[in-house]
Structures are given as C-alpha cells and as structure tokens.
Amino acid sequence: MTWTTLAILAIPLILLYIWYVSIISRRNATEEAFAGIDVQLKKRTDLIPNILKIAASFMQHEKSLLEDITRLRTEVLKASGQAAQTERFALEADLSQKMGSLLVAVENYPELKSQQNMLEAQRVYADVEEHISAARRSYNAAGKRYRDAIQIFPGNLIAAILSLKPMPFFAVADTERKPIDADSFLQS
Amino acid sequence: MSNFLHTFQQAGVAIRQLVDGSAFKRHVDTNIPLSDEFKALIESDVKPLLEPLEAFRLEKLATKKRNKKWVLWLGWILWLPALIWDLLYLASGDLHISVLFVAAGMGIWIIYPEMQYRKHYKQMLMPVLLKAFGDFRYRENGCIDIEAVKALDTMPSFSSKSHEDHIAGKIEDIEFEFCELKLERKGHKSSTTVFRGGAVVLNVPFQLHGHTVVGMDYGKLGNMFAASMARRKVALENPGFEKRFEVSSTDQQYSRYLLSPAMMERLLALDDLFRARAKGSGLSCEFKGNQVLLMISYFGDLLDTADINVSAYDLDKLPLLEQELAMITGLIKQLKLDYLTARNLAVRNMSAS
Numbered sequence: 001m002t003w004t005t006l007a008i009l010a011i012p013l014i015l016l017y018i019w020y021v022s023i024i025s026r027r028n029a030t031e032e033a034f035a036g037i038d039v040q041l042k043k044r045t046d047l048i049p050n051i052l053k054i055a056a057s058f059m060q061h062e063k064s065l066l067e068d069i070t071r072l073r074t075e076v077l078k079a080s081g082q083a084a085q086t087e088r089f090a091l092e093a094d095l096s097q098k099m100g101s102l103l104v105a106v107e108n109y110p111e112l113k114s115q116q117n118m119l120e121a122q123r124v125y126a127d128v129e130e131h132i133s134a135a136r137r138s139y140n141a142a143g144k145r146y147r148d149a150i151q152i153f154p155g156n157l158i159a160a161i162l163s164l165k166p167m168p169f170f171a172v173a174d175t176e177r178k179p180i181d182a183d184s185f186l187q188s
Numbered sequence: 189m190s191n192f193l194h195t196f197q198q199a200g201v202a203i204r205q206l207v208d209g210s211a212f213k214r215h216v217d218t219n220i221p222l223s224d225e226f227k228a229l230i231e232s233d234v235k236p237l238l239e240p241l242e243a244f245r246l247e248k249l250a251t252k253k254r255n256k257k258w259v260l261w262l263g264w265i266l267w268l269p270a271l272i273w274d275l276l277y278l279a280s281g282d283l284h285i286s287v288l289f290v291a292a293g294m295g296i297w298i299i300y301p302e303m304q305y306r307k308h309y310k311q312m313l314m315p316v317l318l319k320a321f322g323d324f325r326y327r328e329n330g331c332i333d334i335e336a337v338k339a340l341d342t343m344p345s346f347s348s349k350s351h352e353d354h355i356a357g358k359i360e361d362i363e364f365e366f367c368e369l370k371l372e373r374k375g376h377k378s379s380t381t382v383f384r385g386g387a388v389v390l391n392v393p394f395q396l397h398g399h400t401v402v403g404m405d406y407g408k409l410g411n412m413f414a415a416s417m418a419r420r421k422v423a424l425e426n427p428g429f430e431k432r433f434e435v436s437s438t439d440q441q442y443s444r445y446l447l448s449p450a451m452m453e454r455l456l457a458l459d460d461l462f463r464a465r466a467k468g469s470g471l472s473c474e475f476k477g478n479q480v481l482l483m484i485s486y487f488g489d490l491l492d493t494a495d496i497n498v499s500a501y502d503l504d505k506l507p508l509l510e511q512e513l514a515m516i517t518g519l520i521k522q523l524k525l526d527y528l529t530a531r532n533l534a535v536r537n538m539s540a541s
Contacts, residue, residue: 036441050538123534130531134445141423141440 019149020158026146030167033139040132041076041092047128048073048099051121055102058112062105069098089170099125136170143167193406193414195380198485201469226320226510230503233316241312242500248301248308249496255301259294302496309494310353317509321517323357324364330354332365332389337481341401341416342474344382346371353491355516360526361533363391366516368490385468386490388482388519394532398439400446400475402455405434426452432459432470446475446528454523458484461515461522466490480525490516 052066059066072095079088103122106113113119147166150159158164222230270287311328318324331351337343354367371383399419406414411434415421419436422443429452437443447455455473462468466488473482490512493505520526 033441120534120537123531124538127531127535130448131441131445133448135441137425137444138441141425141444145423 016154016158019155023146023149023155023158023162023164026142026149027164030139030142030146033135033142034167037132037135037139040128040135044095044125044128044132045073045077047121047125051099051102051118051125054115054118054121055106055112058109058115059105062102065098065102065105069095069102072098086168089168096129140169143169193410195382197404197406197410198384198469202487222507222510223320226317226506229317229320230506233319234313234503237312237316238500241309244308245305245496245500248305251301252298252496255298259298262294305496306492306494309500310491314353314491317506317513318355318357318517320510321513322359324517325356327354327356328352330356330367331369332367332387337387337389337479340474340476340479340481342403342472342481342483343387344371345373346382347374348372348379357517359517359520361393361529362520362525364517364520365389366519383483383485384487385466385483385485386462386516388480388484388516390480390482390520390525392478392480392525392529392532394529394536395478396446396475396480397442398437400435400437400439400443401472402447402474403434403436403472404470405430405432422447424452425449426456429453429456432456433472443475451523458519458522462486465512465515482519 048069052069055062056066072091076088076091076095079091103125106118106122143166149155150164150166270290274287307328310326314326314328318326329352331349331354334343334349349372350370351367354365356363356365358364366386366388369383369385369387370381372379373382400422401416401419403414405411411421414434416436419438420440422435422437422440424430424435424444424447426449433455435443435447455471459468459471462471462484463486466486468484468486468488471482471484473480491509493509495505498505
C-alpha cells in the first residue's frame, strides 16, 4: 500500500472526524444555551413571589389571575429539565402571558403603581424577561448551527448513525400569534 | 489589520458619497422650527451675547478682508518673480516647492480671522445653548478621556490626534462624553487617518458582563481577518443589522441581552441618522466593564454653523445647531441606555435588600 493510497483513505476519515467533532461541539453548545435559559427562568420564578406579595395586598379583584400565576409557576418548576422541553415551552409562554396581564392590570391600581417597591419589581421583571429573551435567542442560534450541521451532507449520515435529532426552536405561542381584538381591549 | 480594513471601507464610502452627490450636501431639515424651550433660551440667554459677538465678527471680517487685499497685492507683485524662480530651479533639475509653502501660508493668513470667529462663536454660544438639553459642559478644544478607552478594541491605535467640541454631562446616572476626533497614524512616508468623526464614552453605573464589540461589516473575508481570537462571532436575527455590522463577544447570551431586537433597530436608526446628517460612514461600539464606547465615523463637521459673512444677529442656522445638539446629547435616550441602566440598578437594589 503506497502513501498515496493511505492518504486517499485517511483524508475522508479525517474530514468525517472533523465533521463529527463539529456536530458534537454544536450539540454541546446548544445544550449549554438551553441551560442558560434555565438560569434565567430560575431568576424569574424566584422573582414572581416577590411581585405577587407586593401586588396581593392591593389587587383583591385579580385573585384568580394571581392564583393562575402561582399555579403556572409551580408547574414550570416541575417541568424543568430537557425531557419536558415542549411542555415547558408552552407553560413558560402561558406564565409570561399571565405575568404580562398582571403588569397591565397594575395600571388599574394607581396606589400600587406608585409604590416604589412595585416600580423596582417591574423593572427587575422587565430585565429578567430581557435576559430570558436573550437566552432563548442564544439557544435558537446555537440550535440552528446544530441543525445545519446534522442536516447537511455528510452530517446527516453521522446524525443517522448516532441517532441525533434536531432540538426544537423556541417559537411564539399560538395565543400570541392571534390578532389583537382592539374593540374588547378598548371596552374593558 | 482592522485599521487597514477601516481605511479601505471609509475610502469606499467616500467614493460612494462623491458619486451620489451626498458628499456635497447635508440632508438637514431646515423647515423644522425651533422648539419652544430653545426659543425661550435664545430670548433670555443668547440675544444678550449677540452684540459683542457681532462686534467681534465685524472686526475679524475687516481683518480677513485686509489680509486678502494684502495677499492679492503681493500676489500681483510676486507672481512673475516666483514663476521665474521656479522655472530656474526646474531647469537646474531640482523641484522646489517653497513657493507652494508661501502660498499656503498666505491662504492660512487670510482664513485665520474666520477660524478665530468660528472658535469664538462656539465658545460664546455653545455652553448657553447646551442648557436646553440638560446639565452639560462644553469645551471647544476638549477631548474625551482617551486614556480610559485606549485599551478598547474599537479605539484604533494612533500616533497623533486632534479634537474639538467636547461635551460632557450626566444623564440618568450615565456619565456622557462626546468630542469630534481625528486620529492619525504615522507611516514611513506619510500619515494615515485611522478615524474621523465623533467619539462617545458612556460610563454606566453597573458592570457589563463579558466583552461585546459591534463593528462595521467588512465582508466575509474582511471580517475573518479582522476577527478577534478572544471573542466569538454573534449571529443575530436582523438581516439589515447583520449586513451592516459584525458582532463578536465573549458572552453569547449577554451580547444578545444588550443587542435586543429593539436595540439593533435603534443602532441602525442611529447609523442612518449620522449618515444623513453628517455624511456618516458607519459606526462601531463596544461594551466592556462599565464603559460603552461609540465611534461614529463621518466626514461632515458637526456644530459648525458660524459664518463670518453672515450677521451674528441672523439666527437662521440655529435650528440646524439645535438638531445637531439634540442628536448628540440624545444618544443615550436614542439607544434607550437609560432604561437599561434603570433596570440594572433595580436588579442591584433588589439583590442588596
């Protein structure tokens, strides 16, 4: 066997190995980015009781909303972990929507709205939401790189051998896609 | 390498501006009236300054005219001997450019009174006009604290600098500094301008994580050469932003927190604003520690509305000055860095309590 034959055999193997390394490092990067969402989500779940505590004493008429948020928060905490990704994404979207409703409802309580600790809590919540959004975008970007690597030849062959599956993208919840009913909003 | 790419990119923009004609005109909306606040400020603070300013203008205009007259007289007398002098040197095989130096010196002598008037106009009016925008200080020859930002990647290495129009102040807990800056680097035979435009340094009252740089896009190959070893490219979702900028960071997630979709739109709008108003040729910014550095390249000259041939009482140019001052002092609000600061301070307060 000449050096040329050896080189012809070795080069594709080296290229395949490089591709394999690239796929694995991209998968790890995606998992790391996913863990980043966990960290931010934990911050939000830690913050929610503070907001509810401040709001509860003023918002007697929003009892069901406050209870919904408490329930969703517990469910999100239970659904943590990669296995329950899809369920968790949906729960998170629900929680985010309910918290949005709560912060809108605060506008109807001028006394609560002017509370310094409520203002600070709203700012912190907005900041945590920005971090969550950044973590999701980071995860989506990493997920796209990983998806490209396992769907483009010869990555698709490696992915088939190793049973690698693309990770789901974070998308806007169906409820958020619905057009806004301006009439009902203005009448309320 | 990135300095070379920057110079190359600036040359490209300059050629485009020459071709499309924007290099010769500034798109300024002169129909926008002065704001009520600015009008009141002119009545109370600016008008009393106009009388001595007009006297100074007339004196400098007279000096300029006298100098011009003298130069024309000398020109008439000396043009023939100078030509013979040059031809004699040329015949002997030497190229002598002393005549050119003398001519340039005479030119400067003519325009020097005008430069003095422009400087005086700014020194008199700018501190007063800035009052309309908040608690700002103005220094005609001042410069940003360049030592504090010298180590940042967006600040090109340079061997000489010239600066003017330093504005400093504090907006919503953010320390703000702006100046017009020209940085040059000496080569073997000549100097190269490595930056020309406005430099803004913001000191925010919280620590920014990682190190994020939003640089100009030099194309795939150019970006590869200009890439930093310490930072990784951040691919963002806004195609318009991606086309114009190249982002790299040591913290992928935090860079996306800073560059939210809204922030990307704001940076694009800021770039568009400077391109339209000051013959802008791109901007870059850097977030590190508690500093944000914005380097806005442009070929125009902002805050330079004084005209020695126009009476100081003529306030037609003030709307332009107001727009330019609003553009500079409004940078923090335009980028909504005040909201970012308020949120981060709230997080700090909540963690402390």
